[in-house]
Amino acid sequence: MAKFIVTKSGPLKGKVAINGAKNSVLPIMAASLLSDGFSTLEDVPRLEDVHVMCRLLEYFGSRLKWNNKTLSIDNSQIRPAPAPYDLVRKMRASFLVMGPILSRFGNVKISLPGGCAIGTRPIDLHLKGLAAMGADITLGHGYIEAKADKLIGDRIYLDFPSVGATENLIMAAALAEGMTIIENAAEEPEIIDLANFINSMGGNVKGAGTDTIKIEGVEELSGCTHTIIPDRIEAGTFMTAAAITGGDIILTNVIIDHIRPVEAKLKEAGIQVEPVEEGIRVYKNGPLNTLDLKTLPYPGFPTDMQPQMMAFMCTLPGTSMITETVFENRFMHVSELKRLGARIKIEGRSAIIEGVERLQGTQVKATDLRAGAALLLAGLYAEGTTEVLDIYHIERGYEGIDEKLRSLGANIKRVN
Ligand code: EPZ
Numbered sequence: 001m002a003k004f005i006v007t008k009s010g011p012l013k014g015k016v017a018i019n020g021a022k023n024s025v026l027p028i029m030a031a032s033l034l035s036d037g038f039s040t041l042e043d044v045p046r047l048e049d050v051h052v053m054c055r056l057l058e059y060f061g062s063r064l065k066w067n068n069k070t071l072s073i074d075n076s077q078i079r080p081a082p083a084p085y086d087l088v089r090k091m092r093a094s095f096l097v098m099g100p101i102l103s104r105f106g107n108v109k110i111s112l113p114g115g116c117a118i119g120t121r122p123i124d125l126h127l128k129g130l131a132a133m134g135a136d137i138t139l140g141h142g143y144i145e146a147k148a149d150k151l152i153g154d155r156i157y158l159d160f161p162s163v164g165a166t167e168n169l170i171m172a173a174a175l176a177e178g179m180t181i182i183e184n185a186a187e188e189p190e191i192i193d194l195a196n197f198i199n200s201m202g203g204n205v206k207g208a209g210t211d212t213i214k215i216e217g218v219e220e221l222s223g224c225t226h227t228i229i230p231d232r233i234e235a236g237t238f239m240t241a242a243a244i245t246g247g248d249i250i251l252t253n254v255i256i257d258h259i260r261p262v263e264a265k266l267k268e269a270g271i272q273v274e275p276v277e278e279g280i281r282v283y284k285n286g287p288l289n290t291l292d293l294k295t296l297p298y299p300g301f302p303t304d305m306q307p308q309m310m311a312f313m314c315t316l317p318g319t320s321m322i323t324e325t326v327f328e329n330r331f332m333h334v335s336e337l338k339r340l341g342a343r344i345k346i347e348g349r350s351a352i353i354e355g356v357e358r359l360q361g362t363q364v365k366a367t368d369l370r371a372g373a374a375l376l377l378a379g380l381y382a383e384g385t386t387e388v389l390d391i392y393h394i395e396r397g398y399e400g401i402d403e404k405l406r407s408l409g410a411n412i413k414r415v416n
Helices: 022-034 048-059 085-090 092-105 124-132 163-174 189-200 232-245 256-268 303-313 332-339 369-381 401-407
Strands: 003-007 013-017 038-042 063-067 070-074 107-111 136-140 143-147 155-157 179-183 212-216 225-227 248-252 271-276 279-284 292-295 319-324 343-347 350-354 363-365 385-389 411-415
Touching: 003 369, 013 401, 022 038, 022 048, 022 070, 022 092, 022 163, 022 189, 022 232, 048 063, 048 070, 048 085, 048 092, 085 092, 085 107, 092 107, 092 124, 092 143, 092 163, 124 136, 124 143, 124 155, 124 163, 163 179, 163 189, 163 212, 189 225, 232 248, 232 256, 232 271, 232 279, 232 303, 232 369, 256 271, 256 279, 256 303, 292 303, 303 319, 303 332, 303 350, 303 369, 332 343, 332 363, 332 369, 363 369, 369 385, 369 401, 369 411, 401 411
Parallel strands: 013 248, 038 225, 155 179, 292 319, 363 385
Antiparallel strands: 003 385, 003 411, 038 070, 063 070, 107 143, 136 143, 179 212, 248 279, 271 279, 319 350, 343 350
């Protein structure tokens, strides 16, 4: 099994280019199934999760072709097929094909998604919305089946602004009869990117990025060309790498408006974040202080940056607090950080962090994608050497993270 060997690194310096967003390209690849046309996606990151979604699309008959970071998708031969457990188990985002396949073909059968380390992650809000649009949903033998001659638009209120449920319902509504209104919708930038993609296909989605999204169903959609937005979580991860090493880096291909919460919290800790010609510059130029943070749906502080910020907060002088309100079990990284000498106490959905002078490198393991990233960051700071195991979690969502960190001066190498 591959692992990352990280040794205490000096302040990171230099420039790093941010990739296209994983959490935007996955729903957009699913949305391509809404048409039998030919779509071209630009700036697609080469990630394990993207390859799983490619295999899933090919399962339905899509023909895919890569050219560096451009992915071409030919959907002229697609037809419904039961989405298999071994693909859906690997990646919860596989479930995003349900809306488009149901909307396009009137029936879809998909294995129940596996849970994962950060919580049970049910899909009740997805199913409730599809049922409201007339889908007849049955569960059996670990599969979910949905049928509907024609989905009918309806007004749907989401009990929680679920990103995946919002995306699935936008895609289902795109070819439904009449108007669908999604209330208490997720407002993440990836929702806006998905809406822009569907509108480029000839769809009619309005209000993405607000809590109320209106989708007017259309007869059919065509393929299109679309550039994926930059990955705000990869950007936040590198901003935090600069912070924890007291470095000075420039990030390119970044939309500063998408990472305002991360910018605000790093500034509150005493890190400088400023726009520059090529993107944004992040650097330390004075003493740091503690901060408290609470994760919330967008535009609140992103839960996907919580582990990385926790690693940084372990190094701040004094007591900090993190409250995780989005997932019920997203503190798996705490026990691994404590192996490095961090002082953290969990109380319910909050973690109380006592800053420490130093961390001591040792063997730790990634439990999920962002927890793994947090351990890499902690390893840059810890004395000696830190071995991070189970790095397949990290490589699901970060393309070449070791090369990028090394190019900034980090002592990190990947060994099989
Ligand atoms: C998306 O997951 C992201 N994944 C996650 O990123 C991210 O953490 C999450 O949104 C929140 O921002 C992708 O976009 C591929 P949710 P998703 O539905 O859609 C509950 C990463 O690291 N819920 O907004 O699965 C759920 O249990 C990953 O890149 C229901 O109760 O997240 C959770 O507590 C990790 N019922 C909360 O809502 C439902 O039907 C947020 O889930 C759906 C969700």
